[in-house]
Amino acid sequence: MKTVAVLLMALVSAGALAGEGVVIEATTAAGEKVELMPDGRWRFVDAAKQAEAKKVADTYPQNHLRPEGAQGGWFGTRVILPGDKDYNRGTLNPKMR
Template identity: 60%
Template sequence: MKITLLIAAGLLAGVCQAAELDRTPLEATTVEGQKVRLFPNGRWEYVDSAKAEEAKKVAAEYPENKTRPVDAQGGAFGIGRLIMPGDKDYNRGSLNPKMR
């Protein structure tokens, strides 16, 4: 029984360590010689901060990157009104008098 527990603990530790290694970004070089950082989720960014800022500005112009702001409320599944912070309806709670 003890041997089985030790083997299971060793396997679990190995899996946890492998999962931790999977999360670290890889450093790579493009064909043009630019240094980039590759993330496990498919995202990438330039290592050089000046080029990274320039790329963020270019990416912000594409319509698919213009999504709902993080602080906005509403707009479930892209349907409905987005309520921005500062709006009179922002964080108003329930309109049911029993719930106030």
Template identity: 60%
Template sequence: MKTAFALMLMLVAGPGLATELDRTPLEATTVGGEKVRLYPNGRWKFVDAAKAAEAEKLAGEYPENKARPAEAQGGVFGVGRLLMPGDKDYNRGSLNPKLR
């Protein structure tokens, strides 16, 4: 009975502990000798702040990174109008008077 309870506890608590450990970025060194942080989602960043800022600036010039800004609303799957903060229609809510 105790072993069944211990096994059930490990099955329930195990994935939560594993995901917490997986979120921590890893420190690594490239072939060129630069130190980087590797994130679980596949992204990486330089540890050195100056190199990281230079890389962000360079990445901003690529067209695939000039997509919808994070603060914009609308534009589902690249179709439709993008609403930026300050636009009169930004965050206006529903047009249904019952839901206002």
């Protein structure tokens, strides 16, 4: 009986891992087709609707907390933008230079 339970657990976990990374097509309550990404994001299948949704999302400041290409910003630290003198300066540890 234990062997059957272990085999069943192995099959279930293998099935769950096989489905990881798969984009799922779904339909909203309003009838619009969307794709569900493995990382929890979603997007419209229709390119025109997706472009409109991106325009709306770009108006919210919480979507732009850290510009792409910036460094830092962890745990309330300062965000260093490309072009700053401290950008990509490497380590300050003299043993590591």
